[in-house]
Amino acid sequence: MAIQLEANLQNLRSMAPLVHNITNFVVMNFTANALLAVGASPVMAHAAEEVEDMVAIAGSLVVNIGTLSPPWVQGMKLAMKKAAELGKPIILDPVGAGATPYRNKVLRGLLETAPPTIIRGNGSEILALAGAGIQTKGVDSTAESTDSIGAAHAMSARFGSVVSVSGAVDVIVHGNRTGWISNGVPLMTKVTGMGCSASAIAGAFASVCGDPFEAAVSAAATMGVCGELAYRDAKSPGSFQIAFLDKLAEVSPAHLAELSRVKLA
Template sequence: MINSLQANLQKLRASAPLVHNITNFVVMNFTANALLAVGASPVMAHATEEVEDMVSIADALVVNIGTLSLQWVEGMKLAMKKAAQLGKPIILDPVGAGATPYRNSVLAELLETASPTIIRGNGSEILALAGASVQTKGVDSTADSTDSIGAARVLSKRFGAVVSVSGAVDVIVHGSRIGWVSNGVPLMTKVTGMGCSASALAGAFAAVCPDPFEAAVSAAATMGVCGELAFRNAKLPGSFQIAFLDTLSEISPAHLQELSKIRLE
C-alpha cells in the first residue's frame, strides 16, 4: 500500500485533476488552497444553472453539506445525478449529520439521488448516517472513529461506497476491507476545515486512482503525515493552518513512505 500512496501522489501532481466542490462558506477558501497545495485544481460552483456543466468537465465531485440552503441542495442533487451518469467519483461529506431533522432529510435526499463513491465524516456523522441515535455537538464528533466501524460497514454495504471515518485513528471501510491510518496530531481538530479538506483530498485522489478504497487511504495518510510535519514547526492553530498548507505543497512520496502508519485487514 505504501508504494501505491507514493504512486498516487505522483499521479495527482502529474495530472492536476479538476475537483468540483459544492462545499460550505466556512471552509471554501481553505479547501481550495489545500487542493491547490497538493497539486489538484479546485473549482467551487453551486449554482443550479451550471453545476451539471461543471461536473461534465471535472474529474471528481465533492459534496459537503456544512451550510445548507434550498438552492444549494438542488445544486447538489443535480450535480450528483450528473456525476453518476458520467461515472465520475462522488465524495459526500455529511457534515453535522444527526444534528437537525432538516440536515438528516437532506442527506436522505442526496443518497436517494446517487450513491457516493466515498463517504467521509467523523464518528458521530457516520453513526447518524447509518441510522443510529447519536447525541451530536453541532458539527463536532462525540464518538470515536473506532466506535463507528459497524455503522461504516452498514453504509458501505448499503451504498457500495468506501466509508472513511476520521479520528485519532482514521478508519476506512469498503465491504470486507478495512484500513487503519494512525497519522495526525490533536491540533488538527482545532483548525476549521481540516475534515472538509480531507474530503476534498479524497476527491483529488479518487480522480486519479481507480480503486476508491486506495484513494481514501491515500487521502487520509497524506492529511495525517502533513499534520505531523506541520506540527514540528507550528504549535498554535493560526500558524499551524499556514504550516499545514505549506507542507501539503512540499510533501513528497518519500515522506509518505517514511512516515505513513497504515494497517490493512
C-alpha cells in the same frame, strides 16, 4: 494488499485533476488552497444552472453539507445525478449529520439521488447517517472513529461506498477491506476546515486512482503525515494552518513512504 501511496501522490500531481466542490462558506478558501497545495485544481460552483456542466469537465465531485440552503441542495442533487451518469467519483461529507431534522432529511435525499463513491465524516456523523439515532454536537464528533466501524460497514454494504471515518485513528472500510491510518496530531481538530479539506483531497485522489478505497486511504495518510510535518514547525492553530498548507505543497512520496502508518486487513 498494498496501497501505492507514493505513486498515487505522483499521479495526482502529474494529472492535476479538477475537483468540483459544492462546499460550505466557512471552508471554501482553505479547501481551495489545500487542493492547490497538494497539486489538484479546485473549483467551487453550487448554482443549479451550472453544476451539471461543471461536473462534466471535472475529475470528481465533492459534496459538503456544512452550510445548507434549498438552492444549494438543488444544485447538489443535480450535480450528483450528473456525476453518477458520467461515472465520476462522488465524495459526500455529511457535516453535522444528526444535528437537526432538516440536515438528516437533506442527507436522505442526497443518498437517494446517487450512491456516493466515498462517504467521509467523523464518528458521530457516520453513526447518525447509518440511523443510529445519535445527535451530534453541532459539527463536532461525540464518538470515536472506532465506535462507528459497524455503522461504517453497514453504510458501505447498503450503498457500495467506501466509508472513511476520521478520528485519532482514521478507519476506512469497503466490503471486506479495512484500513487504519494512525497519522496526524490533535492540533488538527483546532483548525476549521481540516475535515472538509480531507474530503476534498479524497476527491483529488479519487480522480486519479481507479480504486476508491485506495484513494481514501491515500488521502487520509497524506493529511495525517502533513499534519505531523506541520506540527514540527507550528504549535498554535493560526500558524499551524499556514504550516499545514505549506506541507501539503512540500510533502514528497518519500515522506509518505517513511512516515505513513497504514494497517490493512
